[in-house]
Amino acid sequence: MCTAATYLTNHFYFGRTLDLHFSYGEEVVITPRNFPFSFYGAGERKRHYAMIGTAFVPDGFPLYYDAVNEKGLCMAGLNFVGNARYFPDRADRCNVAQYELIPFLLGDCASVAEAKKALKTVNVTARPYSSDLHAAELHWLIADKKEAFVLECVEEGMKIYENPVGVLANNPPFPMQTFRLNDYMRLSPKQPRNAFCKKLGLKPYSLGMGGIGLPGDLSSPSRFVRTAFARLNSVSGTSEEESVSQFFHVLGAVEQPRGCNEAEDGYEYTVYTSCCNADTGVYYYSTYENRCLTAVDLRRADLQGAALFRYPHVRRQNVILQNG
């Protein structure tokens, strides 16, 4: 499964973990402004906003997992298995296949406000990318510096939820995830005070006891709460170094060590973690194998180009030998 989050200091940061039991061969992909998108129902886009993110590129088309465009609009798709429902084509709507949704929105929209407006005319359809690749069951976190929302296509229709938490995980649907936060409202980074019984001299015997009750497992609602706690209580400097470092620490709270989460065909682990500075377009990532941060800078690419720029994820551990 996965977890996504936003973070604001002097710049706006957006990123996610991708948790799977294998790697598809992810790449950082820059789509320049003139890369031709041909959407099946929404027509052609010969020119659009440039974007950067992690994608799987099966056949020339960037299937983005998460991306940020040159205007700072950010979007990530996360597993939503069993709840996602896509719809048949409608004549009165702009039909967008699930796999087209990220480039469609990031290509056209400069902000959350524009994305919301665009979505009013959109019908998300289940049309698969190819006969081999069925439509992934997803929901999306969409954010800019000002605000964030969650897009869910469910049985009742397309739903848009404001997201003041700035976090998205997987099942259950977003309203249930946020409602559950009420159960944890008393948790705090501060040490607890004795409310159980004044007559007993109860006291903390360890730092961190204000968070007792936070769930520590790797299920989706637990990752949601844990990430929300880390993100909302985060304290960091505002420099690029400090902000990026802190972002990886926040998502570090839900990284999955291999072996702790058994899936059908292996163990889920955090294949990669990303953090993009949405203002500058610098996309940082680390992989399960390589803790070191690797970065790709959107603006070092020729954004007037027409061909994808592709940078396979570096998965070999980078170690600096200090007495080498």
Add this chain to the structure above:
Amino acid sequence: MCTAATYLTNHFYFGRTLDLHFSYGEEVVITPRNFPFSFYGAGERKRHYAMIGTAFVPDGFPLYYDAVNEKGLCMAGLNFVGNARYFPDRADRCNVAQYELIPFLLGDCASVAEAKKALKTVNVTARPYSSDLHAAELHWLIADKKEAFVLECVEEGMKIYENPVGVLANNPPFPMQTFRLNDYMRLSPKQPRNAFCKKLGLKPYSLGMGGIGLPGDLSSPSRFVRTAFARLNSVSGTSEEESVSQFFHVLGAVEQPRGCNEAEDGYEYTVYTSCCNADTGVYYYSTYENRCLTAVDLRRADLQGAALFRYPHVRRQNVILQNG
């Protein structure tokens, strides 16, 4: 506070997190065989085993937080505030100050068996390193490839506990920490089966639900359980790269993002995380600021030397720009 762990694949690995609200200016320090140790009660050691680890060196003497000697014996001191009790000097014992304990044992002992034997004659005393540095209240994880134990000096005396869990955190005393694992015995990386009521069609809606009940806060007993779960269920390859990577993922489960754990004078965070290959003496670490692994290789130093080799922790974020 802190968490320490062991890990065995083709080699034996030992490391820890150091959680504080500031950095003392840690360094990786290699003590070569002929660095002269002058212990206050245990006499001089002109020649001893070489060792590597992270230390604070206030005045020429390496105050090790954790270290590994050239024979593969490993030792880490972790906060044990309120429970640690050191003892007055005894004429019938070898009096070792708390701050001398790591170099004393790692200098003389090649294995856990030898360390246990040595401890039979030792009296751990509260003698401070200097008038400025009072004796830290600690307990210790001591391990080699074959076995591990915990050393605690408490009101009832010096205690040695076998440690099949391979993890140590802080309060409460170790026996209580391990006893509590019984409460979590049902947790598992596997998905749960419905035992609540057969008639209800209860089922997992997310991967990772087998771990529901794991505590997610940053208090010591919660870090102990979470690390134990990650370490004992860990699945990794056996190469150096894979082993080291996995070790950092295991301790990653308890890394502290700044802001989530308020101490008196700031927020605790994971100042550094270390992992030493106890067979080869390569000591890897990352710092809060620098996710990238930095390493110091014991055997690249002249182990016949008499002066400390000191490598200040690299705390500047190392980023590799892929399209630079």
Add this chain to the structure above:
Amino acid sequence: MCTAATYLTNHFYFGRTLDLHFSYGEEVVITPRNFPFSFYGAGERKRHYAMIGTAFVPDGFPLYYDAVNEKGLCMAGLNFVGNARYFPDRADRCNVAQYELIPFLLGDCASVAEAKKALKTVNVTARPYSSDLHAAELHWLIADKKEAFVLECVEEGMKIYENPVGVLANNPPFPMQTFRLNDYMRLSPKQPRNAFCKKLGLKPYSLGMGGIGLPGDLSSPSRFVRTAFARLNSVSGTSEEESVSQFFHVLGAVEQPRGCNEAEDGYEYTVYTSCCNADTGVYYYSTYENRCLTAVDLRRADLQGAALFRYPHVRRQNVILQNG
């Protein structure tokens, strides 16, 4: 707040706790067949099924908290504050005030099937009983020997949910309560087996450890889970004595001792607990003050009557002195 449950042995039992911080002066009230009901929108019922239950009778009209009719149809209203929404009068529907709903349905319907059918034409309105008594925000558990459902009037409209759990508490809405049961699917009356790590000799040190993870507080979702666990795993004989005794033990799991749950004007406590044999019409109850079971037998009243039979709850502790 409150908790309601069903229980089936040789007979069908239905009951609830009423948790408040004071008593309204509850009575067991038998409404015989010819007591004239005059519903504001649904017209007059000169003849209807007889019913028994606990009610507040402000002014000749039985405001039932829970009741069972002579056909074995059972219904209880439970607090649903903040979620309940009643609707304006509609010309195309049978308008039934919230306070009329229990006598309206129990008067006309002999079964859950009939009640569901009747509800298809009903519009539940917010019309208050009087200017002093605003419409309580409620949802309802409706059950017969064969099946149970929950009726919720919420912003989205009137909702009917099948209830295989046989339990109802308060907020949040029923679908969220039942969904949460998935989180507890592994809990069991059986002792846990060690799944955490085979190498550690973890073992139970107390009976009952299979239920670790059950919440023990008095909030509504916790009471729901705890009652569900007790009810669904209940083991009892099938005699009247054994069945009734067991029912009170099941609801005993969520009884509220005074002092543990502070409300605005005092402490919530379990004002009364009821259990009605829906087949025979014998209504048993105990009060906070009087643990002893008191009973009222529907069929000992003249069911052809036109006046209410009223039995104020016995609240004086009944103690049998064995050597008196």
Add this chain to the structure above:
Amino acid sequence: MCTAATYLTNHFYFGRTLDLHFSYGEEVVITPRNFPFSFYGAGERKRHYAMIGTAFVPDGFPLYYDAVNEKGLCMAGLNFVGNARYFPDRADRCNVAQYELIPFLLGDCASVAEAKKALKTVNVTARPYSSDLHAAELHWLIADKKEAFVLECVEEGMKIYENPVGVLANNPPFPMQTFRLNDYMRLSPKQPRNAFCKKLGLKPYSLGMGGIGLPGDLSSPSRFVRTAFARLNSVSGTSEEESVSQFFHVLGAVEQPRGCNEAEDGYEYTVYTSCCNADTGVYYYSTYENRCLTAVDLRRADLQGAALFRYPHVRRQNVILQNG
């Protein structure tokens, strides 16, 4: 297993639950002052304090589970399996068999202070009552109006622990049970305030959310915490009726419904719950089958007598028919 508690209003109350998967045939037994006790190591007591409590009387000797003497000293034995260790006879001590301990102490001591003093000379031995009845593994709650302590005979010797909590359950040893209360120090009968994140409008949606985190299962440490919470936050009137009622509500929080706790040969359930007014000697109890309170009054018996007064527990449900 079992739970015991004390409660003080205008009078002092002491009682317990007995949780087993069957009934031994319990009786309330009054031992008058001249019933001759012949202790195997402690000699004869021809005259002693009278006492009342629940006992199994296999052969003329009252094997008390819990009892109170005419001076108000109270004592209950609770299962402590796996931790209790009794000792071989010692020439320098007063050897008291485990099964003799309650009559030995209650016969001689008028207060906790006297009991503690007496215990200084006592050696608790494993001598069985008979070849059929091995020594039960127990620990004891001993209390009077002023204070309470726990007596545990463990591998390290006989231990006496002050008990300001006023509760005892079973495993693990008492110091670990009380230490764990620190983990729950933040729980409260009051509604929680939002400490998670001020920016999110988190709020309680149900009363009782201040107790979220209380464990709800039937294991011993969970029963200990739950009873402690109920007892220490208890609010009741001070009359005999109100005090006794409240006491049963406090222990009601840990009563075991049959089916929720599977033992080897059946399901544990709360065989009986008792509450003795230690000032007046009135002993109240209810059984699993009979919720109604039954009482035996110590002072209605001829306390100068020499023969036991025995009152088998009333286990038939007592129901008062209000319209009979």
